[in-house]
Amino acid sequence: MNSEVNETTPEVSQHYKEAFSFRRFTRTNSAQLGILGVFVTLWIIFIVSAPNTFLSPQIYSAFMSSIPFFAIMAIPLTIVVIAKEMDLSFPSIMGMGMVAFSFTYDATAFIGNTTIQVGLSIIAALLAGSIIGWINGIIIVKFGIPSLVVTIGTQFLWRGAVLVLTQGRNFTLDYIKQTIFYPMLVGKIGGYFPMQMVWLIVITVIFWVFLNRHKFGAHIYLTGDNINSAELMGINTGRTRIKAFMLIGLVSAFAGLLYSFYVAYFWPSLGDGYLLNTMASVFLGGTSVFGGTGTILGTFLGAFIIGAIEAATVAIGLTGFWTQLIYGLIIVLSVIMHTYLRKRGE
Protein backbone atom coordinates (compact mmCIF):
# COMPACT_ATOMS: atom_id res chain seq x y z
CA MET A 1 0.00 0.00 0.00
CA ASN A 2 2.76 2.41 0.93
CA SER A 3 4.79 1.86 -2.19
CA GLU A 4 1.64 2.34 -4.20
CA VAL A 5 1.17 5.74 -2.65
CA ASN A 6 4.61 6.84 -3.73
CA GLU A 7 4.30 5.59 -7.28
CA THR A 8 1.13 7.42 -7.98
CA THR A 9 2.23 10.62 -6.35
CA PRO A 10 5.47 11.80 -7.85
CA GLU A 11 4.19 15.36 -7.76
CA VAL A 12 3.90 15.44 -4.00
CA SER A 13 7.41 16.56 -3.45
CA GLN A 14 6.39 19.81 -1.87
CA HIS A 15 4.56 19.43 1.40
CA TYR A 16 1.06 20.62 1.85
CA LYS A 17 1.22 23.55 4.16
CA GLU A 18 -1.69 25.75 4.88
CA ALA A 19 -0.99 29.44 5.14
CA PHE A 20 -1.35 30.42 8.77
CA SER A 21 -4.66 32.06 9.40
CA PHE A 22 -5.43 33.56 12.75
CA ARG A 23 -9.15 32.94 12.30
CA ARG A 24 -8.70 29.30 11.49
CA PHE A 25 -6.28 28.85 14.35
CA THR A 26 -8.76 30.30 16.83
CA ARG A 27 -11.58 28.23 15.39
CA THR A 28 -9.78 24.89 15.47
CA ASN A 29 -8.44 25.55 18.96
CA SER A 30 -11.46 27.34 20.34
CA ALA A 31 -11.96 24.99 23.28
CA GLN A 32 -8.38 25.27 24.46
CA LEU A 33 -8.26 29.02 23.94
CA GLY A 34 -11.58 29.35 25.73
CA ILE A 35 -10.44 27.54 28.84
CA LEU A 36 -7.10 29.36 28.69
CA GLY A 37 -9.10 32.59 28.71
CA VAL A 38 -11.07 31.48 31.76
CA PHE A 39 -7.86 30.38 33.46
CA VAL A 40 -6.05 33.67 32.88
CA THR A 41 -9.10 35.77 33.77
CA LEU A 42 -9.62 33.95 37.06
CA TRP A 43 -5.93 34.18 37.83
CA ILE A 44 -5.95 37.94 37.31
CA ILE A 45 -9.05 38.26 39.48
CA PHE A 46 -7.31 36.22 42.19
CA ILE A 47 -4.14 38.30 42.00
CA VAL A 48 -6.01 41.60 42.07
CA SER A 49 -8.28 40.65 44.94
CA ALA A 50 -5.72 38.80 47.07
CA PRO A 51 -2.29 40.00 45.96
CA ASN A 52 -0.56 38.89 49.14
CA THR A 53 -1.58 35.31 48.57
CA PHE A 54 -1.37 35.04 44.82
CA LEU A 55 1.92 36.87 44.37
CA SER A 56 3.75 34.66 46.83
CA PRO A 57 5.40 31.45 45.67
CA GLN A 58 4.08 29.41 48.61
CA ILE A 59 0.53 29.23 47.28
CA TYR A 60 1.79 27.78 44.01
CA SER A 61 3.85 25.22 45.83
CA ALA A 62 0.72 24.27 47.75
CA PHE A 63 -1.34 24.02 44.55
CA MET A 64 1.31 21.89 42.89
CA SER A 65 1.37 19.46 45.78
CA SER A 66 -2.39 19.00 46.18
CA ILE A 67 -3.84 19.37 42.68
CA PRO A 68 -1.89 16.55 40.95
CA PHE A 69 -3.64 13.89 43.08
CA PHE A 70 -6.83 14.30 41.09
CA ALA A 71 -5.50 16.14 38.02
CA ILE A 72 -3.43 13.09 37.14
CA MET A 73 -6.60 10.99 36.89
CA ALA A 74 -8.44 13.64 34.91
CA ILE A 75 -5.94 13.10 32.06
CA PRO A 76 -6.88 9.46 31.29
CA LEU A 77 -10.51 10.25 32.15
CA THR A 78 -10.39 12.75 29.28
CA ILE A 79 -9.47 9.91 26.94
CA VAL A 80 -12.31 7.78 28.28
CA VAL A 81 -14.80 10.62 27.78
CA ILE A 82 -13.52 11.37 24.26
CA ALA A 83 -14.23 7.71 23.47
CA LYS A 84 -17.82 8.48 24.60
CA GLU A 85 -17.50 6.42 27.75
CA MET A 86 -17.52 7.31 31.43
CA ASP A 87 -15.75 5.97 34.48
CA LEU A 88 -17.03 6.59 37.99
CA SER A 89 -15.04 3.82 39.64
CA PHE A 90 -11.57 5.39 39.61
CA PRO A 91 -11.71 6.64 43.23
CA SER A 92 -12.31 3.05 44.35
CA ILE A 93 -9.48 1.87 42.10
CA MET A 94 -7.18 4.23 44.05
CA GLY A 95 -8.14 2.32 47.18
CA MET A 96 -7.79 -1.11 45.60
CA GLY A 97 -4.33 -0.23 44.30
CA MET A 98 -3.23 0.53 47.85
CA VAL A 99 -4.79 -2.70 49.12
CA ALA A 100 -2.68 -4.58 46.57
CA PHE A 101 0.28 -2.51 47.73
CA SER A 102 -0.07 -3.35 51.41
CA PHE A 103 -0.91 -7.02 50.81
CA THR A 104 2.19 -7.40 48.64
CA TYR A 105 4.29 -5.60 51.24
CA ASP A 106 3.13 -7.97 53.95
CA ALA A 107 3.48 -11.06 51.77
CA THR A 108 7.06 -10.21 50.84
CA ALA A 109 8.20 -9.68 54.42
CA PHE A 110 10.56 -12.65 54.04
CA ILE A 111 12.72 -10.61 51.65
CA GLY A 112 13.67 -8.36 54.54
CA ASN A 113 14.62 -5.44 52.33
CA THR A 114 12.14 -2.57 52.56
CA THR A 115 13.16 -0.98 49.26
CA ILE A 116 12.67 -4.17 47.28
CA GLN A 117 9.41 -4.85 49.09
CA VAL A 118 8.07 -1.37 48.38
CA GLY A 119 9.22 -1.62 44.76
CA LEU A 120 7.34 -4.88 44.31
CA SER A 121 4.32 -3.44 46.08
CA ILE A 122 4.25 -0.44 43.73
CA ILE A 123 4.27 -2.81 40.77
CA ALA A 124 1.46 -4.80 42.38
CA ALA A 125 -0.61 -1.65 42.90
CA LEU A 126 -0.20 -0.54 39.28
CA LEU A 127 -0.99 -4.03 38.08
CA ALA A 128 -4.12 -4.18 40.23
CA GLY A 129 -5.29 -0.85 38.84
CA SER A 130 -4.79 -1.99 35.25
CA ILE A 131 -6.56 -5.28 35.86
CA ILE A 132 -9.56 -3.56 37.46
CA GLY A 133 -9.70 -1.16 34.52
CA TRP A 134 -9.53 -4.14 32.19
CA ILE A 135 -12.43 -5.80 34.03
CA ASN A 136 -14.48 -2.60 33.73
CA GLY A 137 -13.70 -2.51 30.02
CA ILE A 138 -14.56 -6.16 29.46
CA ILE A 139 -17.94 -5.82 31.18
CA ILE A 140 -18.74 -2.69 29.19
CA VAL A 141 -17.60 -3.99 25.81
CA LYS A 142 -18.51 -7.68 25.95
CA PHE A 143 -21.91 -7.26 27.56
CA GLY A 144 -22.62 -3.97 25.86
CA ILE A 145 -23.72 -2.22 29.04
CA PRO A 146 -23.30 1.57 29.20
CA SER A 147 -20.14 2.42 31.08
CA LEU A 148 -21.95 4.89 33.34
CA VAL A 149 -24.08 2.03 34.67
CA VAL A 150 -21.26 -0.49 34.91
CA THR A 151 -18.92 1.83 36.79
CA ILE A 152 -21.62 2.90 39.24
CA GLY A 153 -21.69 -0.78 40.11
CA THR A 154 -17.95 -1.42 40.12
CA GLN A 155 -17.37 1.77 42.11
CA PHE A 156 -19.34 0.20 44.98
CA LEU A 157 -17.87 -3.22 44.31
CA TRP A 158 -14.23 -2.17 44.61
CA ARG A 159 -14.85 0.18 47.53
CA GLY A 160 -16.59 -2.72 49.20
CA ALA A 161 -13.64 -4.96 48.39
CA VAL A 162 -11.29 -2.43 49.99
CA LEU A 163 -13.38 -2.40 53.16
CA VAL A 164 -13.68 -6.19 53.35
CA LEU A 165 -10.00 -6.85 52.61
CA THR A 166 -8.73 -4.30 55.12
CA GLN A 167 -11.57 -4.86 57.60
CA GLY A 168 -12.01 -1.11 57.43
CA ARG A 169 -8.73 -0.51 59.21
CA ASN A 170 -6.42 2.39 58.47
CA PHE A 171 -2.70 2.00 59.05
CA THR A 172 0.56 3.84 58.77
CA LEU A 173 2.95 3.50 55.84
CA ASP A 174 5.85 5.05 57.68
CA TYR A 175 8.25 2.45 56.32
CA ILE A 176 8.09 3.93 52.82
CA LYS A 177 9.93 7.00 54.04
CA GLN A 178 13.24 5.11 54.22
CA THR A 179 13.03 4.06 50.59
CA ILE A 180 14.14 5.86 47.46
CA PHE A 181 10.54 5.75 46.25
CA TYR A 182 9.41 8.32 48.78
CA PRO A 183 11.47 11.22 47.38
CA MET A 184 10.87 9.90 43.86
CA LEU A 185 7.11 10.06 44.14
CA VAL A 186 6.37 12.88 46.56
CA GLY A 187 9.66 14.60 47.36
CA LYS A 188 10.30 18.26 46.70
CA ILE A 189 12.89 19.43 44.21
CA GLY A 190 14.94 22.18 45.83
CA GLY A 191 12.55 22.11 48.74
CA TYR A 192 9.93 23.81 46.58
CA PHE A 193 8.83 21.94 43.48
CA PRO A 194 6.77 18.84 44.40
CA MET A 195 7.52 15.58 42.62
CA GLN A 196 3.82 14.79 42.18
CA MET A 197 3.68 17.84 39.93
CA VAL A 198 6.55 16.41 37.90
CA TRP A 199 4.60 13.16 37.56
CA LEU A 200 1.52 15.07 36.49
CA ILE A 201 3.51 16.83 33.78
CA VAL A 202 5.12 13.58 32.64
CA ILE A 203 1.76 11.82 32.39
CA THR A 204 0.16 14.81 30.67
CA VAL A 205 2.89 14.86 28.03
CA ILE A 206 2.80 11.09 27.46
CA PHE A 207 -0.99 11.08 27.13
CA TRP A 208 -0.95 14.11 24.88
CA VAL A 209 1.46 12.34 22.55
CA PHE A 210 -0.61 9.17 22.52
CA LEU A 211 -3.86 11.00 21.96
CA ASN A 212 -2.61 13.29 19.21
CA ARG A 213 0.28 11.54 17.54
CA HIS A 214 -0.51 7.85 17.86
CA LYS A 215 -2.88 5.43 16.22
CA PHE A 216 -4.43 4.70 19.61
CA GLY A 217 -5.50 8.32 20.04
CA ALA A 218 -6.82 8.49 16.48
CA HIS A 219 -8.97 5.45 17.21
CA ILE A 220 -10.17 6.99 20.48
CA TYR A 221 -11.44 10.09 18.67
CA LEU A 222 -13.03 8.02 15.89
CA THR A 223 -14.69 5.60 18.31
CA GLY A 224 -16.17 8.45 20.32
CA ASP A 225 -17.24 10.37 17.25
CA ASN A 226 -19.07 7.60 15.43
CA ILE A 227 -18.60 4.07 16.68
CA ASN A 228 -20.52 2.64 13.74
CA SER A 229 -18.28 4.30 11.15
CA ALA A 230 -15.20 3.28 13.08
CA GLU A 231 -16.31 -0.36 13.05
CA LEU A 232 -17.28 -0.32 9.38
CA MET A 233 -13.80 0.94 8.58
CA GLY A 234 -12.20 -1.86 10.55
CA ILE A 235 -11.30 -0.24 13.86
CA ASN A 236 -11.49 -2.60 16.81
CA THR A 237 -13.53 -0.22 18.96
CA GLY A 238 -13.88 -2.76 21.74
CA ARG A 239 -10.16 -3.16 22.21
CA THR A 240 -9.65 0.60 21.95
CA ARG A 241 -12.16 1.25 24.73
CA ILE A 242 -10.80 -1.52 26.95
CA LYS A 243 -7.35 0.05 26.63
CA ALA A 244 -8.78 3.41 27.70
CA PHE A 245 -10.31 1.85 30.82
CA MET A 246 -7.04 0.09 31.59
CA LEU A 247 -5.19 3.38 31.36
CA ILE A 248 -7.48 5.12 33.82
CA GLY A 249 -7.19 2.11 36.13
CA LEU A 250 -3.41 2.23 35.94
CA VAL A 251 -3.21 5.97 36.55
CA SER A 252 -5.77 5.85 39.37
CA ALA A 253 -3.69 3.26 41.19
CA PHE A 254 -0.70 5.53 40.67
CA ALA A 255 -2.63 8.51 42.04
CA GLY A 256 -3.52 6.37 45.04
CA LEU A 257 0.16 5.65 45.56
CA LEU A 258 1.05 9.33 45.30
CA TYR A 259 -1.54 10.38 47.85
CA SER A 260 -0.80 7.57 50.29
CA PHE A 261 2.94 8.19 50.05
CA TYR A 262 2.33 11.89 50.57
CA VAL A 263 0.52 11.32 53.86
CA ALA A 264 2.43 8.07 54.60
CA TYR A 265 -0.83 6.62 55.72
CA PHE A 266 -3.54 4.39 54.32
CA TRP A 267 -7.20 5.23 54.69
CA PRO A 268 -9.79 2.75 53.39
CA SER A 269 -11.74 5.77 52.17
CA LEU A 270 -8.80 6.76 49.93
CA GLY A 271 -10.11 8.48 46.81
CA ASP A 272 -13.46 9.53 48.23
CA GLY A 273 -14.08 13.11 47.31
CA TYR A 274 -12.01 13.04 44.14
CA LEU A 275 -14.80 11.89 41.84
CA LEU A 276 -16.49 15.20 41.17
CA ASN A 277 -13.32 17.30 41.11
CA THR A 278 -11.82 15.03 38.50
CA MET A 279 -14.91 14.94 36.34
CA ALA A 280 -15.37 18.69 36.62
CA SER A 281 -11.79 19.19 35.41
CA VAL A 282 -12.51 17.18 32.28
CA PHE A 283 -15.73 19.01 31.40
CA LEU A 284 -14.36 22.40 32.40
CA GLY A 285 -11.52 21.70 29.98
CA GLY A 286 -13.94 21.50 27.08
CA THR A 287 -14.20 17.76 26.53
CA SER A 288 -17.64 16.93 25.20
CA VAL A 289 -19.76 14.35 26.97
CA PHE A 290 -21.01 13.36 23.50
CA GLY A 291 -17.58 12.05 22.60
CA GLY A 292 -15.24 12.72 19.72
CA THR A 293 -13.84 16.02 20.95
CA GLY A 294 -11.67 17.04 23.84
CA THR A 295 -8.13 18.01 24.70
CA ILE A 296 -5.55 17.07 27.29
CA LEU A 297 -4.40 20.66 27.70
CA GLY A 298 -7.96 21.78 28.44
CA THR A 299 -8.26 19.21 31.21
CA PHE A 300 -4.89 20.20 32.64
CA LEU A 301 -5.99 23.84 32.91
CA GLY A 302 -9.43 22.78 34.14
CA ALA A 303 -7.88 20.85 37.01
CA PHE A 304 -5.88 23.86 38.15
CA ILE A 305 -8.94 26.09 38.03
CA ILE A 306 -10.88 23.59 40.14
CA GLY A 307 -7.97 23.18 42.52
CA ALA A 308 -7.39 26.90 42.96
CA ILE A 309 -10.97 28.01 43.59
CA GLU A 310 -11.12 26.78 47.17
CA ALA A 311 -7.92 28.49 48.25
CA ALA A 312 -8.89 31.57 46.31
CA THR A 313 -12.31 32.04 47.88
CA VAL A 314 -10.74 31.96 51.31
CA ALA A 315 -7.82 34.19 50.33
CA ILE A 316 -10.15 36.75 48.81
CA GLY A 317 -11.83 37.00 52.19
CA LEU A 318 -15.02 35.11 51.54
CA THR A 319 -16.00 32.38 53.94
CA GLY A 320 -15.59 28.75 52.98
CA PHE A 321 -19.34 28.64 52.47
CA TRP A 322 -18.85 30.44 49.17
CA THR A 323 -16.59 27.81 47.69
CA GLN A 324 -19.26 25.53 46.27
CA LEU A 325 -21.31 28.39 44.92
CA ILE A 326 -18.32 29.73 43.03
CA TYR A 327 -17.34 26.25 41.86
CA GLY A 328 -20.78 25.74 40.45
CA LEU A 329 -20.87 29.13 38.79
CA ILE A 330 -17.54 28.66 37.06
CA ILE A 331 -18.33 25.14 35.91
CA VAL A 332 -21.75 26.04 34.54
CA LEU A 333 -20.54 29.16 32.79
CA SER A 334 -17.54 27.34 31.30
CA VAL A 335 -19.65 24.51 29.99
CA ILE A 336 -22.02 27.01 28.39
CA MET A 337 -19.01 28.73 26.83
CA HIS A 338 -17.70 25.45 25.43
CA THR A 339 -21.04 24.53 23.93
CA TYR A 340 -21.24 27.92 22.29
CA LEU A 341 -17.69 27.69 20.93
CA ARG A 342 -18.31 24.17 19.63
CA LYS A 343 -21.44 25.24 17.76
CA ARG A 344 -19.59 28.13 16.19
CA GLY A 345 -16.66 25.94 15.23
CA GLU A 346 -18.78 23.46 13.30
Place this chain on the structure above:
Amino acid sequence: MDYRLELRNVSKSFGEVQALENINFQLGQNEIVGLLGDNGAGKSTLIKIITGYYQPTSGEIYFNGQKVDHLTVPKARKMGVETVYQERALAELQTLWRNIFLGRELCNSMGFLDIQRMKDETHRLMTQSMGFTSHAISPDSRVGKYSGGEKQGVAIVRALFFDAEIIVLDEPTMGLSLKESAKLVNFVKGIKQAGKSAIFIDHNIFHVYNVADRVVVIDRGRVAGEFLTKSIGVSDLMDKMVHVAETGILD
Protein backbone atom coordinates in the same frame (compact mmCIF):
# COMPACT_ATOMS: atom_id res chain seq x y z
CA MET B 1 -10.20 -18.06 -14.72
CA ASP B 2 -11.07 -17.71 -11.05
CA TYR B 3 -13.71 -15.35 -9.91
CA ARG B 4 -12.48 -12.25 -8.19
CA LEU B 5 -14.93 -13.00 -5.44
CA GLU B 6 -17.28 -15.88 -4.86
CA LEU B 7 -19.79 -16.66 -2.13
CA ARG B 8 -20.96 -20.26 -1.81
CA ASN B 9 -24.12 -21.11 0.11
CA VAL B 10 -23.78 -18.14 2.38
CA SER B 11 -26.48 -17.75 5.01
CA LYS B 12 -26.82 -15.19 7.74
CA SER B 13 -29.32 -15.03 10.52
CA PHE B 14 -29.73 -12.54 13.32
CA GLY B 15 -31.32 -14.53 16.09
CA GLU B 16 -34.65 -15.68 14.69
CA VAL B 17 -34.44 -13.57 11.56
CA GLN B 18 -33.00 -15.24 8.49
CA ALA B 19 -31.49 -12.33 6.57
CA LEU B 20 -29.75 -14.35 3.86
CA GLU B 21 -30.36 -17.92 2.76
CA ASN B 22 -27.94 -19.97 0.67
CA ILE B 23 -26.63 -17.12 -1.40
CA ASN B 24 -24.40 -18.04 -4.31
CA PHE B 25 -22.80 -14.99 -5.74
CA GLN B 26 -19.91 -14.44 -8.12
CA LEU B 27 -18.01 -11.36 -9.13
CA GLY B 28 -15.78 -11.81 -12.17
CA GLN B 29 -12.49 -10.14 -13.00
CA ASN B 30 -13.17 -6.66 -14.32
CA GLU B 31 -16.90 -7.06 -13.94
CA ILE B 32 -19.45 -4.63 -12.61
CA VAL B 33 -22.32 -6.38 -10.91
CA GLY B 34 -25.46 -4.50 -10.03
CA LEU B 35 -27.33 -5.67 -6.95
CA LEU B 36 -31.04 -4.97 -7.03
CA GLY B 37 -33.72 -5.70 -4.52
CA ASP B 38 -36.42 -4.11 -2.47
CA ASN B 39 -35.86 -2.61 0.96
CA GLY B 40 -34.99 -5.32 3.44
CA ALA B 41 -34.16 -7.85 0.74
CA GLY B 42 -30.74 -8.41 2.29
CA LYS B 43 -28.53 -6.32 0.02
CA SER B 44 -26.80 -4.47 2.82
CA THR B 45 -26.31 -7.65 4.82
CA LEU B 46 -24.71 -9.29 1.80
CA ILE B 47 -22.42 -6.30 1.38
CA LYS B 48 -21.42 -6.33 5.02
CA ILE B 49 -20.49 -10.00 4.74
CA ILE B 50 -18.27 -9.23 1.76
CA THR B 51 -16.60 -6.38 3.62
CA GLY B 52 -16.02 -8.55 6.69
CA TYR B 53 -18.28 -6.55 8.99
CA TYR B 54 -20.64 -9.49 9.54
CA GLN B 55 -19.53 -13.09 9.75
CA PRO B 56 -21.79 -15.45 7.79
CA THR B 57 -23.69 -18.03 9.86
CA SER B 58 -22.70 -20.63 7.30
CA GLY B 59 -21.17 -20.78 3.85
CA GLU B 60 -17.83 -20.04 2.25
CA ILE B 61 -16.10 -17.01 0.82
CA TYR B 62 -13.44 -17.20 -1.91
CA PHE B 63 -11.15 -14.47 -3.15
CA ASN B 64 -9.45 -15.25 -6.47
CA GLY B 65 -10.26 -18.91 -5.90
CA GLN B 66 -8.75 -18.97 -2.41
CA LYS B 67 -11.02 -19.76 0.49
CA VAL B 68 -10.92 -17.15 3.24
CA ASP B 69 -12.00 -18.04 6.75
CA HIS B 70 -13.10 -15.53 9.37
CA LEU B 71 -13.16 -12.55 7.10
CA THR B 72 -12.79 -9.31 9.08
CA VAL B 73 -12.83 -5.72 7.88
CA PRO B 74 -9.02 -5.36 7.96
CA LYS B 75 -8.66 -8.73 6.18
CA ALA B 76 -11.14 -7.77 3.49
CA ARG B 77 -9.33 -4.49 2.97
CA LYS B 78 -6.08 -6.37 2.57
CA MET B 79 -7.79 -8.44 -0.13
CA GLY B 80 -8.52 -5.18 -1.92
CA VAL B 81 -12.16 -4.69 -0.96
CA GLU B 82 -13.05 -1.05 -0.51
CA THR B 83 -16.52 0.10 0.34
CA VAL B 84 -18.56 3.23 -0.03
CA TYR B 85 -21.21 2.64 2.59
CA GLN B 86 -24.76 3.84 2.43
CA GLU B 87 -24.23 5.49 5.78
CA ARG B 88 -20.93 6.89 4.43
CA ALA B 89 -18.98 5.80 7.49
CA LEU B 90 -17.52 9.18 8.23
CA ALA B 91 -16.54 10.66 11.58
CA GLU B 92 -18.10 14.08 11.25
CA LEU B 93 -16.38 15.87 14.13
CA GLN B 94 -12.97 14.89 12.78
CA THR B 95 -10.87 16.52 10.12
CA LEU B 96 -10.78 15.49 6.48
CA TRP B 97 -7.37 13.83 6.68
CA ARG B 98 -8.44 11.70 9.63
CA ASN B 99 -11.48 10.58 7.67
CA ILE B 100 -9.52 9.74 4.53
CA PHE B 101 -7.22 7.53 6.57
CA LEU B 102 -9.93 6.23 8.92
CA GLY B 103 -8.99 2.78 10.16
CA ARG B 104 -5.65 2.63 8.38
CA GLU B 105 -3.68 5.58 9.48
CA LEU B 106 -0.21 5.89 8.03
CA CYS B 107 2.14 5.28 10.90
CA ASN B 108 5.54 3.88 11.73
CA SER B 109 6.20 0.50 13.28
CA MET B 110 5.61 1.95 16.76
CA GLY B 111 2.18 3.18 15.76
CA PHE B 112 3.06 6.87 15.70
CA LEU B 113 1.20 8.76 13.01
CA ASP B 114 2.81 10.28 9.96
CA ILE B 115 0.51 13.29 10.01
CA GLN B 116 2.39 15.36 7.43
CA ARG B 117 2.18 12.61 4.83
CA MET B 118 -1.50 12.01 5.50
CA LYS B 119 -2.17 15.72 5.06
CA ASP B 120 -0.09 15.84 1.87
CA GLU B 121 -1.97 12.90 0.40
CA THR B 122 -5.31 14.32 1.46
CA HIS B 123 -4.48 17.64 -0.16
CA ARG B 124 -3.49 15.91 -3.37
CA LEU B 125 -6.63 13.77 -3.46
CA MET B 126 -8.77 16.78 -2.69
CA THR B 127 -7.49 18.87 -5.53
CA GLN B 128 -6.96 16.11 -8.11
CA SER B 129 -9.59 13.46 -7.54
CA MET B 130 -12.38 15.15 -5.64
CA GLY B 131 -12.15 18.40 -7.51
CA PHE B 132 -12.77 20.31 -4.31
CA THR B 133 -11.87 23.90 -4.83
CA SER B 134 -13.97 25.48 -2.11
CA HIS B 135 -11.90 27.39 0.40
CA ALA B 136 -13.96 25.92 3.20
CA ILE B 137 -12.41 22.52 2.50
CA SER B 138 -8.89 21.76 3.56
CA PRO B 139 -7.25 18.66 5.03
CA ASP B 140 -7.77 20.28 8.43
CA SER B 141 -11.43 21.13 8.01
CA ARG B 142 -14.12 19.12 9.73
CA VAL B 143 -16.14 16.78 7.56
CA GLY B 144 -19.39 17.51 9.40
CA LYS B 145 -19.91 20.83 7.68
CA TYR B 146 -19.56 19.48 4.13
CA SER B 147 -22.51 19.13 1.77
CA GLY B 148 -23.99 15.69 1.02
CA GLY B 149 -22.14 15.47 -2.29
CA GLU B 150 -18.86 16.48 -0.72
CA LYS B 151 -19.24 13.88 2.01
CA GLN B 152 -19.95 11.24 -0.59
CA GLY B 153 -16.88 12.45 -2.48
CA VAL B 154 -14.80 11.85 0.62
CA ALA B 155 -16.19 8.33 1.00
CA ILE B 156 -15.51 7.50 -2.66
CA VAL B 157 -12.05 8.97 -2.86
CA ARG B 158 -11.16 7.12 0.32
CA ALA B 159 -12.15 3.86 -1.37
CA LEU B 160 -10.08 4.68 -4.43
CA PHE B 161 -6.96 5.84 -2.69
CA PHE B 162 -6.10 2.45 -1.31
CA ASP B 163 -5.63 0.63 -4.60
CA ALA B 164 -8.87 -1.33 -4.36
CA GLU B 165 -9.48 -4.41 -6.49
CA ILE B 166 -13.15 -4.70 -5.62
CA ILE B 167 -15.11 -1.55 -5.01
CA VAL B 168 -18.43 -1.93 -3.25
CA LEU B 169 -20.88 0.93 -3.60
CA ASP B 170 -23.89 0.72 -1.31
CA GLU B 171 -26.54 3.21 -2.42
CA PRO B 172 -23.94 5.78 -3.40
CA THR B 173 -26.36 8.15 -5.11
CA MET B 174 -28.60 8.53 -2.09
CA GLY B 175 -28.95 12.19 -1.23
CA LEU B 176 -26.96 13.34 -4.24
CA SER B 177 -28.03 15.99 -6.71
CA LEU B 178 -28.68 15.01 -10.33
CA LYS B 179 -25.32 16.33 -11.43
CA GLU B 180 -23.49 14.57 -8.63
CA SER B 181 -25.25 11.30 -9.48
CA ALA B 182 -24.18 11.56 -13.10
CA LYS B 183 -20.63 12.13 -11.94
CA LEU B 184 -20.88 9.04 -9.80
CA VAL B 185 -22.12 6.87 -12.66
CA ASN B 186 -19.12 8.04 -14.70
CA PHE B 187 -16.92 7.14 -11.82
CA VAL B 188 -18.25 3.58 -11.80
CA LYS B 189 -17.56 3.35 -15.53
CA GLY B 190 -14.03 4.46 -14.70
CA ILE B 191 -13.66 1.47 -12.39
CA LYS B 192 -14.41 -0.80 -15.34
CA GLN B 193 -11.88 0.96 -17.54
CA ALA B 194 -9.22 0.68 -14.85
CA GLY B 195 -9.63 -3.11 -14.99
CA LYS B 196 -11.16 -3.43 -11.53
CA SER B 197 -14.37 -4.99 -10.33
CA ALA B 198 -17.30 -3.43 -8.55
CA ILE B 199 -20.54 -4.27 -6.86
CA PHE B 200 -23.06 -1.51 -7.30
CA ILE B 201 -26.23 -1.23 -5.26
CA ASP B 202 -28.75 1.43 -6.06
CA HIS B 203 -32.44 2.09 -5.84
CA ASN B 204 -32.30 3.72 -9.21
CA ILE B 205 -32.57 0.90 -11.70
CA PHE B 206 -31.39 3.15 -14.54
CA HIS B 207 -28.13 3.91 -12.81
CA VAL B 208 -27.50 0.24 -12.28
CA TYR B 209 -28.54 -0.80 -15.77
CA ASN B 210 -26.28 1.83 -17.31
CA VAL B 211 -23.07 0.67 -15.75
CA ALA B 212 -23.49 -2.97 -14.75
CA ASP B 213 -22.41 -5.95 -16.87
CA ARG B 214 -24.69 -8.19 -14.91
CA VAL B 215 -27.59 -7.62 -12.56
CA VAL B 216 -28.35 -9.85 -9.58
CA VAL B 217 -31.80 -9.59 -8.08
CA ILE B 218 -32.12 -10.33 -4.38
CA ASP B 219 -35.45 -10.95 -2.74
CA ARG B 220 -36.21 -11.98 0.83
CA GLY B 221 -32.65 -13.13 1.45
CA ARG B 222 -32.34 -15.24 -1.71
CA VAL B 223 -30.98 -14.71 -5.17
CA ALA B 224 -34.15 -14.44 -7.23
CA GLY B 225 -32.39 -14.25 -10.57
CA GLU B 226 -29.62 -12.72 -12.60
CA PHE B 227 -29.38 -11.16 -16.04
CA LEU B 228 -26.67 -9.92 -18.33
CA THR B 229 -27.58 -6.33 -19.07
CA LYS B 230 -26.83 -6.79 -22.75
CA SER B 231 -29.49 -9.49 -23.02
CA ILE B 232 -32.36 -7.75 -21.28
CA GLY B 233 -33.98 -4.39 -21.85
CA VAL B 234 -34.35 -1.95 -19.00
CA SER B 235 -38.15 -2.01 -19.15
CA ASP B 236 -38.21 -5.83 -19.03
CA LEU B 237 -35.91 -5.69 -16.05
CA MET B 238 -38.16 -3.19 -14.36
CA ASP B 239 -41.24 -5.38 -14.93
CA LYS B 240 -39.43 -8.36 -13.50
CA MET B 241 -38.34 -6.38 -10.45
CA VAL B 242 -41.90 -5.32 -9.69
CA HIS B 243 -43.07 -8.87 -10.19
CA VAL B 244 -40.44 -10.23 -7.83
CA ALA B 245 -41.25 -7.67 -5.19
CA GLU B 246 -44.94 -8.61 -5.33
CA THR B 247 -44.73 -12.36 -5.60
CA GLY B 248 -41.23 -13.37 -4.61
CA ILE B 249 -40.72 -15.24 -7.88
CA LEU B 250 -39.26 -14.09 -11.14
CA ASP B 251 -41.71 -15.24 -13.82
